[in-house]
Amino acid sequence: MASPPITELTDRARDIFRLVVEDYLASGLPVGSKALAQHEAVNLSSASIRSVLSELEQLGLLAAPHTSAGRMPTESGLRMFVDGIMQVAEPTREERAAIEQQLSAPGPIEAALEKTSAILSNISGAAGMVMVPRREPTLAQMRLVPLDETRALAVLVGEDGHVENRVLELGPGISASAMQEAGNYVTARLAGRTLAEAARAMQSEIASGKSKLDDVSSHLVEAGIAVWSEDSARRPVLIVRGQANLLDDAALGDIERVRSLLDDLENKQSVAQLLDSAREAESARIFIGAENRLFALSGSSVIAAPYRDREGKVVGVLGVIGPTRLNYARVVPMVDFTARSLGKRIG
Incomplete structure (x- = not known):
């Protein structure tokens, strides 16, 4: 079912929904009414919270796993959160300086591309990807x-x-x-x-x-x-770093999903095609779960942004891929900033 516009939620439902998504993205675990009742911003009884959670579940924004009484956002819920609620956390001055310093180091452009994929992996705690500029052979x-x-x-x-x-x-x-x-x-x-x-x-x-x-x-x-x-x-050239991050402790309970994701990453032609769909975007694009067919089975999210040369021409795409519980508020602006920094390096 199609999720309702964010404006149709009551203030109470919107606040509970935001807290559930933020807690879930931080921990990777379903969020229950008792945990929500402990938030200072929530002035509701556990019974009232459960009623709101049930309402959000009926709207298709939350789901209750079989193994827990808590709720977690659906892919539709994550899309609503990203588009209508999320407040991005811009990179700090120190983070910006560290990224620019790594990418401005002298050396071949291939080294900068390798560094970029590693930077994106470190930022996201997932896998970083860089699609090398399409060669225009002379x-x-x-x-x-x-x-x-x-x-x-x-x-x-x-x-x-x-x-x-x-x-x-x-x-x-x-x-x-x-x-x-x-x-x-x-x-x-x-x-x-x-x-x-x-x-x-x-x-x-x-x-x-x-x-x-x-x-x-x-x-x-x-x-x-x-x-x-x-x-x-x-023969697109795709650099992927940080696949090991996809095998953390939280993933061990869903090893089939991770195995499916690693298999998808082996298909570099298809991954490059997915990244290529972000070439015309002005900033980072977010693909959540089944929104892209390539990673639908593994239930993964992709955040991708084009990088441009000094003349503004798009020369490639970079991004990260990981579980749908990526820290979107932090990763999205970092991907955008890394894309701009790499563009300056390419010249």
Whole structure:
């Protein structure tokens, strides 16, 4: 059932609901009426508190586990809390300085990305994730080397020295001279261009008839470019640190959930796709439990935020994943701040 808007709750129900969620997020345990009655802010009898808890349960905001008389928030309840009640705890000056200091240390960008995932893990007490910026390879050279009558090896060399070797399936009768012509044509048009830019320019030339290549060489050019471009898009680089945090004492009672989560994390392609859905967000996005299909079975939450370069261009996404009882009020602003700090480091 759909949960009601927060404005439809009475002040009393709203206060009890907030306390239940906050206590649950702090302890990971269901919250009972006796514990609530001990809060200074609650001026109700245990019977009245139980009545409110029952009302919130009927609204689908709280649930009572079989092993306890206490209540815990449902995923719908957590969503309402995050969207309508939660007061974020901004990072302290010391926390901000510590994050910026770690990310500003000299060294390769790969080291900064590793540090970022570790920082996020420490912040959340869960697992930290960073999706490496999509590479925009700048090609320096392409060669096509015949392997046999129907296959050739496309050797693509980037300006950074990175080399990709891919096997092309070709039709019969393609000569070595046609392969050399295609490789020379691509190499001559690569200066200062990314792969995507070079591909667009060459395909435009070929389509308009401006290219002097014959049909066979044109096919080789398009096939060679497509191989590298497609492969790069299919192999996202994802850094995950802190999986061990998911195996704490509180998780031992629900080891199947944790095992499911660890299995999900092994599927890096799907995790990267989930993170990628946060690329257009202005700040952190929160996915709670079944709100994302990937982690629905493990009942996990993801907090993800894009990070941008100095020009404001989104170059990647970072975040944390853990049980739904993450400390959202603390983790959300920390994820946002870490994303901004990493963006400054990338430049």
